[in-house]
Amino acid sequence: MSPAISTTETQRVAIDLGERSYDIHIGADLIGHAGTFAGLPTANTGVIVTNEVVAPLYLASLRAALSGRHARVLDVVLPDGESHKHWQTLQTIFDRLLEAGCDRKTVLYALGGGVVGDMTGFAAACYMRGVPFVQVPTTLLAQVDSSVGGKTGINHPLGKNMIGAFHQPLSVVCDLDALRSLPDREFSAGMAEIIKYGPIADMAFLGWIEDHIEALMARDPAHLAHAVRRSCEIKAQVVGADERESGLRAILNFGHTFGHAIEAGMGYGAWLHGEAVGCGMVMAARLSQALGLVDEAFVERLKRLVVRAGLPVVAPVLDPARNAERYLELMRVDKKAEAGEIRFVLIDPPGRASMRPASDAVVAGVIARSCQPA
Amino acid sequence: MSPAISTTETQRVAIDLGERSYDIHIGADLIGHAGTFAGLPTANTGVIVTNEVVAPLYLASLRAALSGRHARVLDVVLPDGESHKHWQTLQTIFDRLLEAGCDRKTVLYALGGGVVGDMTGFAAACYMRGVPFVQVPTTLLAQVDSSVGGKTGINHPLGKNMIGAFHQPLSVVCDLDALRSLPDREFSAGMAEIIKYGPIADMAFLGWIEDHIEALMARDPAHLAHAVRRSCEIKAQVVGADERESGLRAILNFGHTFGHAIEAGMGYGAWLHGEAVGCGMVMAARLSQALGLVDEAFVERLKRLVVRAGLPVVAPVLDPARNAERYLELMRVDKKAEAGEIRFVLIDPPGRASMRPASDAVVAGVIARSCQPA
Numbered sequence: 001m002s003p004a005i006s007t008t009e010t011q012r013v014a015i016d017l018g019e020r021s022y023d024i025h026i027g028a029d030l031i032g033h034a035g036t037f038a039g040l041p042t043a044n045t046g047v048i049v050t051n052e053v054v055a056p057l058y059l060a061s062l063r064a065a066l067s068g069r070h071a072r073v074l075d076v077v078l079p080d081g082e083s084h085k086h087w088q089t090l091q092t093i094f095d096r097l098l099e100a101g102c103d104r105k106t107v108l109y110a111l112g113g114g115v116v117g118d119m120t121g122f123a124a125a126c127y128m129r130g131v132p133f134v135q136v137p138t139t140l141l142a143q144v145d146s147s148v149g150g151k152t153g154i155n156h157p158l159g160k161n162m163i164g165a166f167h168q169p170l171s172v173v174c175d176l177d178a179l180r181s182l183p184d185r186e187f188s189a190g191m192a193e194i195i196k197y198g199p200i201a202d203m204a205f206l207g208w209i210e211d212h213i214e215a216l217m218a219r220d221p222a223h224l225a226h227a228v229r230r231s232c233e234i235k236a237q238v239v240g241a242d243e244r245e246s247g248l249r250a251i252l253n254f255g256h257t258f259g260h261a262i263e264a265g266m267g268y269g270a271w272l273h274g275e276a277v278g279c280g281m282v283m284a285a286r287l288s289q290a291l292g293l294v295d296e297a298f299v300e301r302l303k304r305l306v307v308r309a310g311l312p313v314v315a316p317v318l319d320p321a322r323n324a325e326r327y328l329e330l331m332r333v334d335k336k337a338e339a340g341e342i343r344f345v346l347i348d349p350p351g352r353a354s355m356r357p358a359s360d361a362v363v364a365g366v367i368a369r370s371c372q373p374a
Numbered sequence: 375m376s377p378a379i380s381t382t383e384t385q386r387v388a389i390d391l392g393e394r395s396y397d398i399h400i401g402a403d404l405i406g407h408a409g410t411f412a413g414l415p416t417a418n419t420g421v422i423v424t425n426e427v428v429a430p431l432y433l434a435s436l437r438a439a440l441s442g443r444h445a446r447v448l449d450v451v452l453p454d455g456e457s458h459k460h461w462q463t464l465q466t467i468f469d470r471l472l473e474a475g476c477d478r479k480t481v482l483y484a485l486g487g488g489v490v491g492d493m494t495g496f497a498a499a500c501y502m503r504g505v506p507f508v509q510v511p512t513t514l515l516a517q518v519d520s521s522v523g524g525k526t527g528i529n530h531p532l533g534k535n536m537i538g539a540f541h542q543p544l545s546v547v548c549d550l551d552a553l554r555s556l557p558d559r560e561f562s563a564g565m566a567e568i569i570k571y572g573p574i575a576d577m578a579f580l581g582w583i584e585d586h587i588e589a590l591m592a593r594d595p596a597h598l599a600h601a602v603r604r605s606c607e608i609k610a611q612v613v614g615a616d617e618r619e620s621g622l623r624a625i626l627n628f629g630h631t632f633g634h635a636i637e638a639g640m641g642y643g644a645w646l647h648g649e650a651v652g653c654g655m656v657m658a659a660r661l662s663q664a665l666g667l668v669d670e671a672f673v674e675r676l677k678r679l680v681v682r683a684g685l686p687v688v689a690p691v692l693d694p695a696r697n698a699e700r701y702l703e704l705m706r707v708d709k710k711a712e713a714g715e716i717r718f719v720l721i722d723p724p725g726r727a728s729m730r731p732a733s734d735a736v737v738a739g740v741i742a743r744s745c746q747p748a
Contacts, residue, residue, distance in 0.1 A: 044713040071713075087461060098532035103712050126500075128709045129527060129538045130618070153503060158472035164503045165539060244504070335502045338477050339418040339445075 011225065013232040015148065016240045020168040024148060024232045026225060030175040031111075031136060032061035034068055040170055041132060043105040046070035049093060049120040050111040051080040054138055057181055062111055062136065070107070074100055078116065083269040085115045085155050087163075093123040104128040107170070113139035113186070114146035114273065118161070121152030125167035135169040138178040140190025140224075141274050144197075144231035145252075147172050149239040155268060159333045160260050166244055174232070176224055188310035189274025191216065192255070194227050195305055196281060197234045200254045200345070200353040205230055206305070213308050250336055251353035254345040255281030258315070258370075261330035265318035278311030279370070285347060286366045287358060293348035315370040323371065324364035385599065387606040389522065390614045394542040398522060398606045400599060404549040405485075405510060406435035408442055414544055415506060417479040420444035423467060423494040424485040425454040428512055431555055436485055436510065444481070448474055452490065457643040459489045459529045461537075467497040478502040481544070487513035487560070488520035488647065492535070495526030499541035509543045512552040514564025514598075515648050518571075518605035519626075521546050523613040529642060533707045534634050540618055548606075550598055562684035563648025565590070566629070568601050569679055570655060571608045574628045574719070574727040579604050580679070587682045624710055625727035628719040629655030632689070632744075635704035639692035652685030653744070659721060660740045661732060667722040689744040697745065698738035 010027030030036045046066050050059055055077045066073050076096045078089055097106065110120035110133060117135055124133035135147035153164020179187070194216075198206025208226075209216065215223040235252065242249040259280030262271055271279075285299045303313050319326040328342070336343045336355070342363075343355045384401030404410045420440050424433055429451045440447050450470045452463055471480065484494035484507060491509050498507035509521035527538020553561070568590075572580025582600075583590065589597040609626065616623040633654030636645055645653075659673045677687050693700040702716070710717045710729070716737075717729045 087465070091461070094530055094537060095532075098530055098536060098707065101707055101711075101714060103714075104709055105712060126527075126537045126539060128536060129525065129540055151503065153500075156468055156472055158469075162472060162502060163468060163500045165500060166503055333472060333475055335478055337475075338479060340475060340477075 011229050013229060013236050015168075015236045017168060017243055020150075022169060022171050024172040024174060024236070026143075026174045026176065026228050026232065028176050028221065030173050031058050031178065032065050034065045036173055037065060037069060037134070037171070040069070040134065041105070041107060042069045043107050044071050045100070045102050045106045046073045046109060047097065047102065047106060048073065048075040048109045048111050049078065049116060049123070050075065051078045051116055053080045054112040054116070058111060058138060058178065062109065066109070078119070081269050082115055082155070082263075082273065085119060085268070087154060090119055090123055090154055093119070094127060097123075097127055102127075104131055106131050108133040109136055110134070110147070111136045111138065112142070113137065114142045117142050117147045118152050118164070119154060121150070121167050121169065122154060122164050125152055125165035130167065132170050133167070135172040137172065137174060139182055140179055140187055140228075141193055143174040143179075143228050144190060145193040145235065147174075148232055148235050150243065160263060160268065162335070174228055176221055176228065179219060179224060184310065185272060186274075187217075187219070188278075189272040191309035192274040192278035192281070192306070192311055194231050195302075195309060196252075196254050196277065197231050199281070199285070199302060199347045199350055200251045201234045201238070201351065202230070203351040205234075210305055213305065217308075217310065250343075250355055251345055253336065254347070254353055255284050257331050257334050257336065257342065257344055258283040258327070260334055261318070261327045262316060264330050265326060266316055271312075271316070275312055278306045278309065279313055279315050282306055282313045283315060283366055283370045284344060286370060287344055287363065288346040288348060290362050290366055291346065291356070291358060293346055294350060298347070298350050314373050315367065317371050324367045327367050328360055328363065385603050387603060387610050389542075389610045391542060391617055394524075396543060396545050398546040398548060398610070400517075400548045400550065400602050400606065402550050402595065404547050405432050405552065406439050408439045410547055411439060411443060411508070411545070414443070414508065415479070415481060416443045417481050418445045419474070419476050419480045420447045420483060421471065421476065421480060422447065422449040422483045422485050423452065423490060423497070424449065425452045425490050427454045428486040428490070432485060432512060432552065436483065440483070452493070455643050456489055456529070456647065459493060459642070461528060464493055464497055464528055467493070468501060471497075471501055476501075478505055480505050482507040483510055484508070484521070485510045485512065486516070487511065488516045491516050491521045492526050492538070493528060495524070495541050495543065496528060496538050499526055499539035504541065506544050507541070509546040511546065511548060513556055514553055514561055514602075515567050517548040517553075517602050518564060519567040519609065521548075522606055522609050524617070534637060534642065536709070548602055550595055550602065553593060553598060558684065559646060560648075561591075561593070562652075563646040565683035566648040566652035566655065566680070566685055568605050569676075569683060570626075570628050570651065571605050573655070573659070573676060573721045573724055574625045575608045575612070575725065576604070577725040579608075584679055587679065591682075591684065624717075624729055625719055627710065628721070628727055629658050631705050631708050631710065631716065631718055632657040632701070634708055635692070635701045636690060638704050639700060640690055645686075645690070649686055652680045652683065653687055653689050656680055656687045657689060657740055657744045658718060660743060661718060661737065662720040662722060664736050664740055665720065665730070665732060667720055668724060672721070672724050688747050689741065691745050698741045701741050702734055702737065
C-alpha cells in the first residue's frame with residue numbers, strides 16, 4: 001500500500017537535541033524558495049559551498065532564495081567526489097572565508113551530496129571555533145543519511161572520516177526535485193542507506209520497500225517522499241537518543257564496517273559509499289547468520305533487495321595473497337573498534353541491531369564466501 | 375601581604391561546566407606522580423604530545439606517572455614555536471594516532487606551552503570526532519590562561535586561531551616546578567596574562583601583583599602559587615558563565631585585539647603572544663582613556679606594571695607608509711569583529727571590561743601614540 005502523501009505538501013521531521021534541535025524539511029521545489037529558509041538567522045554573509053557538478057544545477061536558485069536574507073551571498077565550488085574529501089579541499093573553504101572577511105555569524109550552506117555536506121559541516125565546526133550551517137542535500141544518500149545527525153569530517157589516508165566533529169546544522173532541506181538529476185549509480189547508492197533502516201529498526205518498512213522497489217527505482221515522487229521521511233524519522237529517533245555515538249547510534253553503521261574496508265581497500269571513490277554499504281550489509285547479515293542471530297532466509301531476502309536496488313553484492317578481493325587479513329587490518333582502524341577489537345553491527349533479530357565482536361576465523365569465512373560470485 | 379599558601383599543598387580550582395566540568399590542580403612536583411592523574415579514565419593507550427624543548431625535561435617523568443594507567447604510552451614530539459601551529463604539524467599527530475591504531479578511547483596529554491596545548495586539544499577534538507585529553511601546561515602563560523577553558527585551534531596564514539574548536543580537557547595539571555626551567559622572556563609573557571585579570575575583573579588582585587612583582591619575577595613559589603590560582607579562579611568564573619564566548623567570555627581577550635595585529639603583522643613568533651598582549655593591553659587602556667572610560671593615571675599605572683614584568687610597551691610599526699591602516703586591516707579579521715566592525719575589549723571602569731566599537735580615527739590616534747618611544 002502506497003502511503004497517502006501528496007508531494008506538493010512539505011513534510012517536517014523534528015530532531016530533538018535540546019538547544020541543538022532542528023527540523024528536516026522534505027518536499028518538492030524547496031531550494032529556490034525564500035520561504036524554505038524562513039526563521040533562520042539573517043547574518044550579513046551567507047556562503048554556499050557546493051561542487052562543480054551541482055553548481056550549474058542549483059547554485060543560482062539557492063542564491064536567489066537567499067538574496068533577501070544576507071547582504072552578500074558568496075560561494076565556494078569544490079571539485080566533485082570522495083577522493084577530494086581531505087584537508088586540502090577543506091582549506092580552500094577556509095581561504096575563501098578569511099579572504100572575504102567572514103565573521104563568526106556567517107551562515108554556511110552545504111549544497112550537494114554527502115561529501116559536500118561532511119566537508120561544509122566540518123568547516124563550519126572549525127571556522128572561528130564554530131559558525132552555523134544549513135544542509136541542502138541534493139543526493140538521495142545525503143537526504144536520508146549523511147545530512148542528518150551532525151556528523152561531519154574528512155578522510156585521512158589511513159581511514160575514512162577519521163578527522164571530524166559533531167556539529168548540528170540549523171536545518172536540513174531535502175528537495176525531492178533534486179533527485180531527478182541524480183545519475184542511476186548514485187541513486188542506487190542512496191537506496192542502500194534507505195534499505196539499512198529496515199533490518200536495524202523497522203521490518204515493516206523493509207517490507208514496504210520490497211513492495212514498492214519498482215516505483216522507488218522509477219523515482220516516483222510520492223514513494224520517494226515516504227521513503228525519505230521514514231528514513232529521516234528513524235535516524236532522528238536514534239540520533240536524538242545518542243547524539244555523540246556513545247552506544248545506540250552505532251547501529252546506524254550497519255554494513256559500514258565491511259563497507260569502509262571496501263572503500264579504503266579499493267581506494268576512496270572506486271566504489272561509491274552506498275555501493276560499499278550495500279555489499280557490506282549483506283556481509284554483516286552473513287556474519288549475523290554465522291553467529292546464529294538470523295537465518296539464511298533473512299540473508300537471502302536482504303541480498304535480493306540489495307540486488308534489486310542496483311547495488312553490488314559480491315565483495316571485491318582486496319589482496320589476492322591475503323584477502324581476509326587485508327579486510328581485518330582495514331576494519332581494525334574503524335572508529336567503532338576498541339583496543340584493536342572490531343565491533344560489528346549485527347542483526348539480532350531482524351528489526352533490531354546490536355554491537356558485537358567476532359572471531360577473526362568466523363569473519364574470514366564470511367569474507368571468503370562474500371567474495372565469491374553468487 | 376603574602377597569601378597564606380604552602381607550596382607543598384596542591385590547590386584545586388573547579389571549572390563548572392555541567393557534564394564537562396573539571397578541576398585545575400596547582401602545586402609542586404605534580405607531573406611525575408601517578409596520583410596526579412587518579413580518577414581519569416584508564417584507556418588502553420595514552421599519547422603524550424609535547425615539543426622538542428619540553429620533551430628532554432618532563433617527558434620521562436610524565437611517561438612514568440602514566441605507565442600504570444595505560445597498557446601503552448606513546449609520544450609525539452612536535453617542533454617548538456608558534457610558527458609551527460598550523461595544519462601540517464597537526465597532521466603529524468593524526469598520522470601517529472592512526473599508524474598506532476589508536477581508538478576513540480585513547481587519552482591525549484598536552485605537555486608543554488600554549489602552542490602544544492592548543493594543537494593537542496584541537497587534535498583531540500577532531501580525532502574520530504573527539505577523544506578525551508588532559509592539559510599539562512609547563513609555561514606560565516599556559517597555566518594561567520590557554521590551558522583553561524577549552525579553546526583549542528591552529529593558525530591560518532590569514533589569522534591567528536582561526537581554525538579550532540571548543541573542547542574541554544578532563545583535567546588541567548599546573549606543576550609550579552615546571553616554571554623554574556622557563557626562559558625569562560617566556561616567564562614575562564605569562565605575566566602579561568596574569569596582569570590582565572586585574573583590569574578586567576579584580577583591581578585588588580592588580581594591587582597585589584604590584585606589591586609583589588619582585589617576588590613574582592624572582593619566581594618565589596608561594597607567590598606564584600597564589601598568582602596562578604587567582605588567575606585560574608577568575609578565568610574559571612568567566613568561562614563557567616559563557617563557555618562558547620557568546621558574550622562575557624570575550625573580556626578575557628583584553629589586549630588581544632591589538633596584540634593579534636602585532637603578532638600577525640610582525641609574523642607569528644617574532645613577538646611572543648604574551649609580549650603582544652602586554653603591549654596590546656596598554657594600547658587598549660589608551661583607547662579606553664580616549665573614549666573617556668578611564669583616566670590617564672590608570673593607563674600609566676598599567677603601563678608601569680607591564681614594564682616591571684619585563685614586557686614591551688612600545689608598539690611596533692607594521693608598515694611605515696600606512697601603519698594605522700595596516701593595524702586596522704589586521705584587526706578587522708579578529709574573531710570578535712562583526713561585519714567588519716572591530717569590537718574592542720575596553721576597561722570601564724577599572725576592574726570591569728566591556729566590548730565596544732571605536733571610530734577608525736580614534737583608534738589610529740592610539741596606534742600613533744603607542745608606536746612612539748615613551
